Amino acid sequence: MEASEFRELMSPEGLRLLDSLPPYESASDVVRIVSRLRAEGHSPGLVAAVLSQAKLRARARTKFGEFASTMLFTEAGLEQASRLQVAALHAGRFAAAEIHWVADLGCGIGADALALAALQLEVTAVERDEVTAAIAAYNLASWSNARVEHAAAEDFDLTGIAGVYLDPARRSAGRRLSDPADWTPSLEFAFGLAERFPTGIKLGPGIDRSLIPPGCEAQWVSVDRDVVELGLWFGPLARSGVGRAALVLTEGGPAELTAAGDSPDAETGQLGEFLLEPDGAVIRARLIGDLARTVGARMLHPEIAYLTADEPVATPFASCFRVEAVLPLDVKILRKELSARGIGTLEIKKRGVDVDPAQFRTRLGLKGDGAATLILTRGDGRRIALLTQRV
Template sequence: MDAAELREVLSPEGLRLLDSLPAYGSRDDVVRTVSELRAAGHPPAMVAAVLNQSRLRGRAAAKFGPFAARMLFTEAGLEQATRLSVASLHAGRFRSAGATRIADLGCGIGADSLALAGLDLGVLAVERDEVTAAVAAYNLAPWPAVTVENSDATSVDLSSVDAAWLDPARRNERGRLHDPSDWSPSLDFAFGLAEHMPVGVKLGPGIDRDLIPADAEAQWISVDRDVVELGVWMGAVARPGIRRAALVIGQHGAAELTGGADSDDVEVGDLGTYLYEPDGAVIRARLIGDLARAIGGRMVSPGIAYVTADAPVDTPFASRFRIVDRFALDERKLKKELAARGIGTLEIKKRGVDIDPALFRKKMALKGDGSATLFLTRIADRHTALLAVRD
């Protein structure tokens, strides 16, 4: 969104028109809506702007629920915004630590500020991009304790806050920025604030772990098995004795595995009846060993993030599969086996082997009504295929 599009949306007529639109539908529905709005006399630029916002509101419902229906978005802002369910957990940390006014530095469209304000905390929301700051100001207008400032996070006056939350921008108009010193604000600036106040920093889950301060709590969060972020917590917002955490959010609710450090893997053992695939947050946090010990499991192979066990144990921290058969990783043999079993739908998972699952699936020429999961991995230094079903 540029400034001209924002002006169209923020005009009284634009806002009335946006709120009057039905849910964004199929392409045919949109073409018909455009024709109807143009026929009603609405300017083309306004029609385009409000329809784009209607589309973004529809996409935003997955992150913001019913709040999305009254918010404004930019394409990049929505993509980068924290899910409201996760942002509320961030806000709870600050409230539990006794913070009363938090600086949200690099607030984007205001997702984390919204969650903080929802807990009656004061917020100084700072955003460098002018259009994005205006969108944040609109989204946060219902909360009088929030101040939105269009400014650079590194130069804003922080004397009125007692804690800070940062989500450094890791992209610019040329693409992804790989050097943390080029982020906005830089990682050094973000971590340096912890010398003065409690600080939380949102980072990508695949960040180089060597960049995480030794005295910080690192919490990886997954939502519905998708690892969405790494939160680095310092000062009073970090929990005593916890350096690694995996928070898993799903249909079961929220569950967390924590440790004072990376956990040691359990020993490698014989393949059992069940295979457990640890949640990505558990893998990122390097707490696979603690998970394996909790379910009485063993590693299938050194350095491979699969755990095997003889008994089924329910755990929110891993998906469980019952092993049906074991084969050498031979394409022709596997194709025959799958055909003989009538497997037409095949989920392929791989670790420790250099195989493209999509290409491999095509080679299997699947036919039939059956479904299964195929694990392609290494066991006892041999490339192995495990046919399994979700348990």
């Protein structure tokens, strides 16, 4: 967000106008709202600013629920912000470790700082981008125990601070930065702080695992089967004996697998009546073997993250599918089989095979009222297609 757009938005007129906007879903809604606001005499810049912010608020509901309607956002800040549910878990670590003054370095729009403040911890939120810092200050205005500083994380004086949380910016000008040295602040800087303070570092879940230092707790978090982050925890923020963790958050509540380190793979075996797809957090944490042994399953292939079992398995750590047919991965054969079964709605999953599911779907000529899940993978030394139903 440009400074000029922010000034328009933060005017008394801008905030009143933003809060008065009705929800909109289509381009025609936008045209109608713009026409009305311009007819009422509002400037083009103000109209653009409030409509952009209204759009961000609508998107933010998936992360912040009803709180989104009282917050301000930037595009980049919303994308990187922790979901409120996950931010509350971050804050809980600091509270449990009795760390009462936390510096949130690179706070963005203030999501994690908000969760820390809600637990009555003292929070100093630091943000180098001036507009983003101002937005964080707006979002944290209700909390007397939180303050926002416009400064670079690397330059901020941490005297008196008891713990540190960092969420390094991993994008620049809309481009993802692959080199951790280019992040803001850099990963090297974050690890340096972890040697001095109880520290939590939020990273993307797909980070090169070789970068994870020994002695910390690495926790992958998924929300509704979407792996959203990797949290590295140091000092008293890390749990004793836990080096790897997979935290799964669903409507049914939280569930977690933990281990001292990567778990050994389970034994491979013949395809059973059921196939299990481990949650992405379990895969990233390399706890597939522990999951298999816990639920009495086996690996279908030593290098592919699918498990198989002879009985249905109910676990928050994997989706379960009943195998109805095992077919060769051949378009003609599959088209004939799907047609015979009247399957017109098909979910396609794949692992271990070089197939584009979208292109593959178009070649199947789907027709009918039935639905199924097609799993493309490898088994018994060949490429196979498993026609399944979710359990």
